[in-house]
Amino acid sequence: MVGALDEREPVLLEDPIERRYAVREMRVRVHQARFRGRVIPAYQSQCTMCRLKEVRLLDAAHITSDADLLGEPAVPNGLSLCAIHHRAFDQSLVAVTPAYRIAVSPRLLTDEDGPMLTLLQGFDGVEIALPERRSHQPDPKRLARRYEEFLALAEA
Numbered sequence: 001m002v003g004a005l006d007e008r009e010p011v012l013l014e015d016p017i018e019r020r021y022a023v024r025e026m027r028v029r030v031h032q033a034r035f036r037g038r039v040i041p042a043y044q045s046q047c048t049m050c051r052l053k054e055v056r057l058l059d060a061a062h063i064t065s066d067a068d069l070l071g072e073p074a075v076p077n078g079l080s081l082c083a084i085h086h087r088a089f090d091q092s093l094v095a096v097t098p099a100y101r102i103a104v105s106p107r108l109l110t111d112e113d114g115p116m117l118t119l120l121q122g123f124d125g126v127e128i129a130l131p132e133r134r135s136h137q138p139d140p141k142r143l144a145r146r147y148e149e150f151l152a153l154a155e156a
């Protein structure tokens, strides 16, 4: 059994559908890498919400799902977020208003559970850190759409 892995043939994708899928997956990964490579520096390599500057904990989050994941990554559809804020944003526990302020969900605001939660609650109403370049700033229309979803979920 020793060395069995080394003897394995490279995986050849003969099936055209599988091949197309693999190519698409690869393009999506390239897109994500480019997106990250543009969005995070646009925000001076910090979380737009808490200003954390540890790049290894930063993600480029899409504001609205990008219909063109194979195309050019658009910085105005991105936010530089730390891992916890990214997860919270994706779960609609935090949002950004079209006026560039942080909104924390009632679910988090009414909970009582320790120092991390208190810290997260404290960002409610705080202005986000914006990219210096105007053309890199998050698109208010996309933010508005996402914020409406956040409000609808908060009421549910």
Ligand SMILES: [Zn+2]
Binding pocket: 047, 048, 049, 050, 051, 052, 081, 082, 083, 084, 085
């Ligand atoms: Zn953060």
